[in-house]
Amino acid sequence: MDQNILEVDNLHVSFKTRNGAVPAVRGVSFTLKKGETLAIVGESGSGKSVTAKSIMQLLPKQNTVIPDGAIRYEGKDMLKFSKKEIQAVRGSDISMVFQDPMTSLNPTMKIGKQIMEGLSRHTALTKKQARQRAKEMLELVGIPNPESRLDAYPHQFSGGMRQRVVIAIALACNPKILIADEPTTALDVTIQAQILRLMRNLQEKMDTGIILITHDLGVVANMADRVAVMYAGEVVEQGTLDEIFYRPQHPYTLGLLRSMPNLDASRAEPLIPIPGSPPDPSALGTGCPFAARCPYTMKVCHDYNPGAIAMSETQAVRCWLHDERTPAGHVPAEIKEGRRSAEEAAAEAEGVTA
Amino acid sequence: MTMMFPKDGDLKAGLRRADGLPAEPAADLFTPEPLAESVREELAKPAPTFWKEARERLFKNKGAVISLAVLLILSIMAIVGPSMNEFTYREQHIPHSNLPPKIGGLEWLGFNGKDVAGTDVYAERGIETNYWFGTDEFGRDLWTRVWKGTQISLFIALVAAALDLIIGVIYGGISAYYGGRIDNVMQRIIEILTGIPNLIVIILFILILEPGIRSIILAMIITGWVGMARVVRGQMLQLKGQEFVLASRTLGASDSRLLRKHLLPNVMGPIIVTVMFTIPTAIFFEAFLSFIGLGLQAPLASLGVLIEDGYDAIRSFPYKLLIPAVVISLVMISFNLLADGLRDALDPKMRK
């Protein structure tokens, strides 16, 4: 049970452009266990979608280079797979749900056919059985009148319903891993909650591991077991949901949390936006990519990019603030002591021990 | 779980550093130093303006640059070419009829004064003067006639395109500006007009008008403006409803700034591209009309007239067809390539 089904190890992805290779993912490592949800969070352009697509090898071949790294699915490096092998994994062991349900379905193909396509590719089901299975999938994702809807076209569905169809397509072959790339970003808030609940229920039923790509910390809080925070193509911090939300160790993570509104009125804090914008990936220096926007920058940050340091069994961070040479007075209290006050933390600790 | 962490749990694992610096950051570097304000600003490069960016994109497109150069050369030749020798486009000199092209020094290119049978006609008939593009059956100098023809064809095309532009902008602008019922009626009219094959209209109009440059232009703009009007209206309507226009108005942008910074760049692109595609179409129609006998009348020359004359004599005097055919093809290819380049440069959304 504790086996990692997916291990991404020191993954590098670059895009070829007229002005040379531009790194989009720079040494990303993370793991995923069966039935677990890992959220990858970051601003647009942080490399989270590229990471997701490179797992499925869905990036355009002509202009993508993967100079280094490994993506191990059940111990085998998928980057070394042949075209046939990767096609056999896609859709059956690992599937993907995309951001925009309005564009991720073929507009001229009946949705029943779109669900059955994957089934007939990966299973030995007859056409009739595949159709039956497709119907069950529609039922499972909560689409009324599944039998008649099999012969409908995507434009006859609403956005939320289409995303349910996309999920049905993704889960039709009982995949072990579901990669959901911003699955709710394009949807209304009320629909978002429904889709997330649906994904959670299906995950429990099928014991699927989910990699959830999002920039919405609310979604993360709802869904994730563990969180990886990406910035400029690197995982700057990762840890369990609690660690990330309550004891963030990287100034960027802290900044993200501070800029998220908190509905808990008793602890109303002012929202603090992160100044500036993410760096241009083609002009990254050797220093920490967050140095230009970081409120705690030191001289060392401009020239040296820190490696990852383990803060606990489950939490790791890349930041010079955790070097022993950093003056103790420079480390902000929220990083030293966690985001909650000491009393609260103590109260919780008591509660846990009690 | 351990694999994701460096084994020694050290910040130095996976560390990157600038060249020429020690591997290990010195202890004195661990002093707070936020980036200076100036450095921060330097990080955010100013976005280049629309036109500058478009120009850069256009000049990166080799086909478009070459086309532009070819068109420049052809236009210059169309202006100065007819007066580069002592002949005029209408002057007949029967003793010198049907001479093949001859240019001293360019014999290897076929400009050798020899006819299809391979005899040197100049030597045979004892003619001293070299006719660079040869002569026609009346002994008129084809060099002069070809460039005069290019001049007339370009003139017709440019005037037709300009008139299309004016009518199209006015019609499309009114339609989009007033909207509602006026727009509705004007659009129905356009819808019906596009249902009529424009070639038919052109031919019919030429039939009732006196043949000549003016009739050809008139006939071509009768239906030609419709495309432009559609483009202008479409662009205007799209912009009217767009948020950035509203946004900059809310931010207090003046009308002239709005026009200059937002509307012009967005409307101008498609308009320029449409004009650029109109020109080769007009050149084609002129040549087409001349070819079926509805175009300009002799001794006036246009590329179409020359091609028609050349076609009639193709077996004995292929140069009469080849030279104007090459010129018209060059003009058409260049305009099409330039238009393609402009479309790509001016409309980044359409870039493939």
Added chain:
Amino acid sequence: MKSYLLKRFMYAVITLFIIVTATFLLMQLLPGTPYSNAEKLTESQRAILDAKYGLDKPVAVQYLTYVGNLLQGDLGYSFQYQGRTVMSMIGDRVGPSAFIGLQGLVFGAILGLILGIVSALRHNTWLDYSSVTLAVLGMSIPSFVFAALMQYYIGVKLGWLPVALWENYWSTIMPSLALSVTVTATVARFIRSEMLEVLGQDYVTTARAKGLNESGVIWKHVIRNALIPVVTMLGPLAVSIMTGTLVIEKIFGVPGLGEQFTLSILVLDYSVIMGITLFYSALFIAVVFIVDVLYGFLDPRIDLKGGSQA
């Protein structure tokens, strides 16, 4: 929905009606007389002829007669060929034109599809660049220039195909090829950009993510979706073919409508010019109407049958 078809049909009828009226008015405006040997005619001969063709009646009556005759498929008599109806002349000539036109359309569509699809699938390779170049040449070089050069080099110099005779199937190849040049170029450019657009669509990524093999993705998802809008090209293509026949039949001596048309222009046989004009316009309008209907059937997003189930 029916109203969609009805609306398109109404547009077609109105357009045709306007063209009919316009051609009639233009006929009235035309300079000169419609008779081949007008100078030699005496006043009385003229009056007889005018009476025969109905030219002595008021314009309004002439117009009504004209429209009434049209509705019965009567396009009047040729002013040049004694006693021949325009309709019978069109009937005699439509065959060869239709043959080389359709053959040209088929040649061009097949070649254009191949060029465009290969170009898109091998985007930014030498294959792409060369077919784009070919397409630009095809778009740019006027079809009659191409036809004349082809006739000279393939027909006269190489002697591979008949030059300007209309006797057997071989005679149809060069005219059809000449007509197909523009079609090929237009289709190739269009399908290339459609394919590139579809290739960038999310649903293609979805299809790949299902584990379909690449050829399955291309055939079932990309080409199918890229081909549907090609139907809309039929209108412009029909125009280009019709335009082409006018000159290409003259060049290759094809006894078709286009040749008759250019001939009639030279001898100012107005009733035939108008007849062929109307015929071409009607054909074009019919093609546009058929394209509208066809597109509605091919693209499920356009609803022809009425309210969706959603």
